[in-house]
Structures are given as structure tokens and as C-alpha cells.
Amino acid sequence: MCQRVGVIGAGTMGVGIAYVFAVAGCEVTLAEPDPARADRALETVRARAALARERGKLDAAEADGLPGRIHTVRQIGQLPEEADLLVEAVPERSELKRRVLAEAEERRPVLLASNTSGLSIDDLAAPLRRPGDFLGLHFFNPVWSMPLVEIVRGGRTTEPALNRAHEAAVLIGKETIVVRDAPGFATSRLGVAIGLEAMRMLQDDVASAEDIDRAMELGYRHPMGPLRLTDLVGLDVRLDIARHLAEQYGPRFEPPRILLEKVAAGDLGRKTGRGFYHWGEA
Numbered sequence: 389m390c391q392r393v394g395v396i397g398a399g400t401m402g403v404g405i406a407y408v409f410a411v412a413g414c415e416v417t418l419a420e421p422d423p424a425r426a427d428r429a430l431e432t433v434r435a436r437a438a439l440a441r442e443r444g445k446l447d448a449a450e451a452d453g454l455p456g457r458i459h460t461v462r463q464i465g466q467l468p469e470e471a472d473l474l475v476e477a478v479p480e481r482s483e484l485k486r487r488v489l490a491e492a493e494e495r496r497p498v499l500l501a502s503n504t505s506g507l508s509i510d511d512l513a514a515p516l517r518r519p520g521d522f523l524g525l526h527f528f529n530p531v532w533s534m535p536l537v538e539i540v541r542g543g544r545t546t547e548p549a550l551n552r553a554h555e556a557a558v559l560i561g562k563e564t565i566v567v568r569d570a571p572g573f574a575t576s577r578l579g580v581a582i583g584l585e586a587m588r589m590l591q592d593d594v595a596s597a598e599d600i601d602r603a604m605e606l607g608y609r610h611p612m613g614p615l616r617l618t619d620l621v622g623l624d625v626r627l628d629i630a631r632h633l634a635e636q637y638g639p640r641f642e643p644p645r646i647l648l649e650k651v652a653a654g655d656l657g658r659k660t661g662r663g664f665y666h667w668g669e670a
Contacts, residue, residue, distance in 0.1 A: 390409065390472040390556045390559055391414060391472055392414065392415050392468055392472050392473075393414045393416045393417070393472060393473045394418075394467040394468065394471045394473070394479060394492075394495070395409075395416060395417070395418045395477055396418045396464060396474070396475070397420065397475045397478040398418055398422070398426050398428070398429035398474065398478075398486055399425075399479070400476075401477045401529060401531065402405075402418065402503075403418075403433065404428075404527065404529065404530055405475055405503065405527055406429070406433070406458050407432075407436055407437075407531065407532055408532055409560060410433070410454050411440075411446070411456075411532075411560070412447045412560045414457065415455055415457055415459075415479065416458045416459070417459050417461060417466075417468055418460050418461070419463065419464050419466065420460060420462070421463065424464070429458075429573075430455060430458065433458055437450075437451040437452075437455060438451060439559070439657075442567070458592070459470065464488065464491045464492055464494075464495070465491070465494070465495075467492070469496055470496050470497065470498065471495065471497045471498070471529070472498050472499065472552075472556075473497060473499045473552070474499070475502075476488050476492060476500075476501070476502045476503065477503040479625075479628075480504060480505065480506070480507060480625060480628045480629065480632075481628075482507055482508075482511060482512070485502060485504065486511075486512055486514065486515050486595055487513055487515075489502060489515070490514075490516065491517060491568070492517065493516050493522075494517065497521075497657065498518070498552065499522075499552045499556070500521055501523055501524065501525040501553065502522075502525070503525055503651055504524055504540075505575075505576070505625070505629055506577075506580075506632055507568055508571065509523060509541070509542035509543075509545070509569040510538050510543050510544075510569050513542050519544040519545070520545060520546040521549050521570070522542060523541055523542055523545045523550065523553055524539065524541075524569070525537055525540075525553060525556075525557075526540070526573065526576075529585025529621055530620075535561075535562055535563050535646070536563055536564070536565065536575070538564070538565055539553045539554065539557070539564050539566045540566075540567055540568075540569055541566055541568060542569050543569060550566065554566075569649050571633055571636035571637065572629070572632075572636070576633075579617075580633060581640070581641070582604070583587050583614040583615070583617065583618050583626060584641065584643065584647075585614075586600050586604075586613070586614040586618075587615070587644045587647050587664075590615065597615045597616075600613060600614070600615060601615050615664040616664070616665060618657065618663065618664060619658050619663035619665050620657060620658055622656050622657050622659050623647060623650050623651050623664075624655045626647070626653050629670075630642070630647070631643060646662045650663060
């Protein structure tokens with residue numbers, strides 16, 4: 389049972405992870421060096437708790453008390469020692485993640501996890517002294533709504549670590565799948581393949597972004613079309629994953645021109661107000 393949870397990074401995913409564990413009754417410490425981003429994270433938590441109360445998912449006492457279960461610190465070294473779970477949720481850069489995870493391991497968590505959507509768990513484990521207690525916990529955006537957590541087993545991940553990861557996911561009301569450490573795992577490999585083909589269709593003027601998305605939503609019962617989903621995930625994030633998969637699997641994952649151009653222009657999706665859709669002010 390996860391009583392104390394640490395999360396590193398107060399971006400979209402880090403905030404979502406912190407929120408769901410706080411809802412489950414855990415004491416959560418969120419490490420974020422940028423004070424403004426840390427403040428925005430807590431504002432997001434308060435707004436989400438208020439919305440959950442309006443929708444009847446939290447009662448008044450739960451909603452009011454939830455923000456108090458999330459504490460922010462500026463440095464990884466300020467995270468509590470021997471936490472039940474420590475999740476790294478920094479940007480998808482291998483060197484950055486390895487550095488962060490090595491520092492996080494110094495806090496001696498029972499279970500250490502990376503919220504990577506496609507980077508090799510064995511590669512990320514290279515600097516760790518306890519790789520058996522490390523694995524991937526791939527959450528989906530928005531974390532408070534999406535029911536799946538993809539557990540990624542590294543070559544040295546132990547069975548007790550897998551069991552703890554499953555218990556943590558159950559605690560926050562998620563379903564799990566367990567996948568081997570292969571490039572893109574299961575979900576990113578499938579999702580990026582569909583997303584890149586949708587981008588090529590838009591680039592080739594096959595149909596509008598709206599109609600391409602409606603084709604998948606109505607024709608294949610996807611809850612959200614691939615282009616709108618890319619806007620929510622972030623075009624820059626999708627580009628990083630596509631490049632990584634292209635290195636592993638070849639040209640079928642090469643990012644299309646439209647994605648490269650939009651990222652270069654700073655059109656990264658909802659977080660910047662513009663991607664394949666217009667989202668208003670970011």
C-alpha cells in the first residue's frame with residue numbers, strides 16, 4: 389500500500405499523478421524546481437478537486453482536504469526518504485531521466501518508477517544501484533480520467549516490484565497491463581503509428597483534422613481521434629517518441645513534415661493554444 393508517494397516534475401503528467409495518489413489518501417510530495425510551475429500545479433489540483441466535487445466524485449471534505457495532501461519541494465534531495473513509491477515524470481530525454489533517477493534513488497524509495505512513454509527501462513536503469521526495484525509506470529493523459537497504467541518490466545525488475553506497481557495502480561483505481569521493455573512498449577507503438585498516419589493524411593489533404601478524428605471515433609469507437617489526442621499529449625512529445633521509434637524500427641516511424649513544421653513553429657497543442665486544433669489562449 390502506498391502511504392507516501394513522491395513525484396518528480398510538475399508538468400501535466402506529474403500533476404495528474406500527484407492528484408490521483410492524493411485522492412487515494414496518500415501523502416504526496418511533488419518536486420519541481422520552478423516556483424511558478426509548482427504554484428500552477430497546486431492551482432490545477434485545487435481546480436480539479438472543485439470540479440470533482442461538482443460532479444459528485446468527491447464530497448466536500450475530500451475536495452477541501454485534497455490539496456493539503458500534496459506538498460511541493462524544490463529539489464529531489466528534499467523528497468522524503470524511503471517513500472513507498474517515487475515516480476519520475478520529467479520530459480522524455482534519456483540523459484535527463486537517467487540523471488534524475490540516479491538522484492532519486494538516493495532517497496531510497498521502496499519502488500522507483502519512470503513515467504516514460506517509450507524510452508528503454510533497461511537504459512534508464514543503467515546508473516541505478518538497485519535496478520530490481522525500478523520499472524516503468526506509463527500513465528495516460530489526463531491521468532485522473534484514463535483508466536490504464538502500462539507497467540513496463542525491465543530485464544532486472546523483480547517480481548516483488550511488479551506486484552507493488554500493480555497494487556499502487558489498483559489503489560488509484562486503474563487497470564494494468566504488463567509489457568516487456570521493447571521500444572514504444574505496447575501503447576506508444578500503436579498510438580504513435582496511428583497518429584503519424586493521421587498526420588500524413590492531413591498533410592496530403594485527404595480530409596480535415598476534424599473528419600480524420602471523427603473517422604476513428606465513430607468508425608472504430610476510439611474515445612478521441614488521433615490528432616486531437618496529439619494536441620493533448622503535446623506535438624513535441626509525440627515528435628520525440630516518433631524519432632526514438634524511427635531509430636529502433638526504421639522509416640515507418642519517421643515524423644511527417646507537418647509535425648516537424650508545427651513543432652518548429654511552437655505549435656505544440658493545447659499547452660500553447662495551437663496544434664492541429666485551435667485551443668484559444670494557452
